[in-house]
Amino acid sequence: MVKHVDHDVLHAKPRSVRIVVAVVKTHNQSKILMEILRKWKIKVSKAMHALKTTIEEDILEHIWDATTPKEAWDTVLVFYQRRMMLDCTFTTRSCR
Numbered sequence: 090m091v092k093h094v095d096h097d098v099l100h101a102k103p104r105s106v107r108i109v110v111a112v113v114k115t116h117n118q119s120k121i122l123m124e125i126l127r128k129w130k131i132k133v134s135k136a137m138h139a140l141k142t143t144i145e146e147d148i149l150e151h152i153w154d155a156t157t158p159k160e161a162w163d164t165v166l167v168f169y170q171r172r173m174m175l176d177c178t179f180t181t182r183s184c185r
Contacts, residue, residue: 133158140165 136158141149148168155161 137161 137155140152140158140161144152144165148165151168152161152164155164
């Protein structure tokens with residue numbers, strides 16, 4: 090006589106197998122994330138190189154310690170805004 094066996098019971102994985110599957114999935118996800126991070130770091134390096142090689146010497150000393158392109162760019166903007174305000178203050182032209 091054959092008893093009815095629940096489908097979930099037949100296909101249930103032992104706890105250790107479930108753990109291994111979870112670890113493998115996590116490992117694959119971490120590999121994907123590491124690849125994304127690697128590509129992001131390359132883009133950041135290229136952006137920082139572009140900023141540091143095209144900016145004037147007097148501004149370069151202000152952004153040399155910046156760790157992100159955004160931080161460097163914000164510093165450049167502040168520097169030029171101050172320079173423009175000073176130019177407007179010491180010249181007779183109207184600046185707006």
